[in-house]
Amino acid sequence: MTVSYTLSTLNAISELDEQDWNGCLSDDHPFVSHAFLKALEESGSATAETGWMPYHLVLRRDADQSVAGVAPLYVKGHSQGEYVFDHSWAHAYERAGGRYYPKLQLSVPFSPVTGPRFLVPKGPDEAERKALLASGAKQIAIKLGLSSVHATFLREEDLAAARELGYLIRTGEQFHWVNEGYENFDDFLTALSSRKRKAIRKERREANEQGLEFETLSGDQITPLHWDAFFSFYMDTGSRKWGTPYLTRAFFDQIGETLGDQIVLFMVKNAGRYIAGALNFQSRDCLYGRYWGCTEDHKFLHFETCYYRAIDYAIAHGINRVEAGAQGPHKLARGYLPTRTFSAHWMQDPGFHDAVAEFLKAETRDMDAEIQYMNRFTPFKKT
Known part of the structure; x- marks a missing residue:
């Protein structure tokens, strides 16, 4: 039987019951929890006034209005507090006569931590619901006339949903310790x-x-x-x-x-x-x-x-592991190994989208080479 869904948005995380939001989490990842996001908003840290206007996605089943997925989404007026740097893209687009800001940011504010971004409870149509959330972010950008959507620090298993919808995948690097x-x-x-x-x-x-x-x-x-x-x-x-x-x-x-x-x-x-x-x-x-x-x-x-x-x-x-935050090659000598991070980006302007795609091809080659080079200098015994 085909299940139909409806997507809506929240202007504050408190508009959705904590149990409904957390019921979409597959694990106890703290940064996408209702409590963490609520603390950011209610403390005045992530608000429209600070350039992080909440616009969270909620996916509901039409049959009973139960929550089938959520995503932390913000309308951004700048690129601060993201840790996946797109300032050069903004400058290039604006030099060409475009308006880069505001944009949509599908992420956790101030938190360069890989985790779930398309949050859906386990089920037979899990991949479909993730795709609906990723697609919904694009549709909101189109409706509001925003330049782009940026989903940052995605888990690898969430990349497929973004890639199939035309998002460009960007590779980054952090240093993690593994037990x-x-x-x-x-x-x-x-x-x-x-x-x-x-x-x-x-x-x-x-x-x-x-x-x-x-x-x-x-x-x-x-x-x-x-x-x-x-x-x-x-x-x-x-x-x-x-x-x-x-x-x-x-x-x-x-x-x-x-x-x-x-x-x-x-x-x-x-x-x-x-x-x-x-x-x-x-x-x-x-x-x-x-x-x-x-x-x-x-x-x-x-x-x-x-x-x-x-x-x-x-x-x-x-x-199992320690993730010690963004950047820091000095962590390598202390047992923290280079680890890939991933983000997904979609630009509404087709020409700009293609230009970013070309940039990312070169950047990904450089990042792969850097990680390969860094792995030559780990402190572990050579086997």
Whole structure:
């Protein structure tokens, strides 16, 4: 029997019941959860005023109006907070007389984390429903007269739905650590070459011999005082890296209340005062490093807090991998391997679409070559 569907949009994630949204998730990925997206909106972090106007997709079965799929979608007035850089496309299109902004962004704001973007419950017509969401984003762009649709940090299994609808696939690179069944950190080190093993031991030893106190906090262990301290680190790092930090102080309070059990906060004290911290989220199979900051500089503190403590935690809790955020070839020497990321892009103007397609052919060749080159320099023993 043929099932028919209707697509609608939300101006706020709160317009849809949390159970209906989360019922479309196939796993416990924190960044596409109703609670995470709601915290972004209600805290004033991702709103029309900040250039992220919610326009989320909802797919319903006509027969009973039950939710059959959702997608986090935004009308964007800029390209900040995306981590898949399209500024050169915007400049080229506008130099040719086009209007690149606003555009549609199918993603999670400020989160360069691979995950589901076409969210549908498991079922026999799962692929069809993903395609309806991907197609729906294109139809909205056409209806609103927007230049393009950009679905970023897609899982590989979602690429087919986008590619078949004419989206262009773009390849990126991050550095991820993979747990090969290690029993402890020393067990992981035995997989490395002697020189790299000695270097990491030296870094950890020096980081931990400076009189600093390290804490690992989760759930209700994290208090407003911890968030106050961490927010000061976040603001300092954000001001130096991005100019204007994206997240408000209220965001951290809200995720602490609603997603606390999926938060792992590494905090560092010096003489009884917090001086550094790293915020991570976790699912059953992954630890996601998101934000880091400090108010004092100490040798190897960044590596210890962000990378080595994350590996320690993943091993102790049986987590399969650690994703340590965007960019960072320096992670390679610390056991984080080059990993492809994917995004999908559709331009309404056929000429512009073709020009981007040609650009991506060359960029993909360069990215493949870079990843192949990086893999020659992993710290693991050569077999």
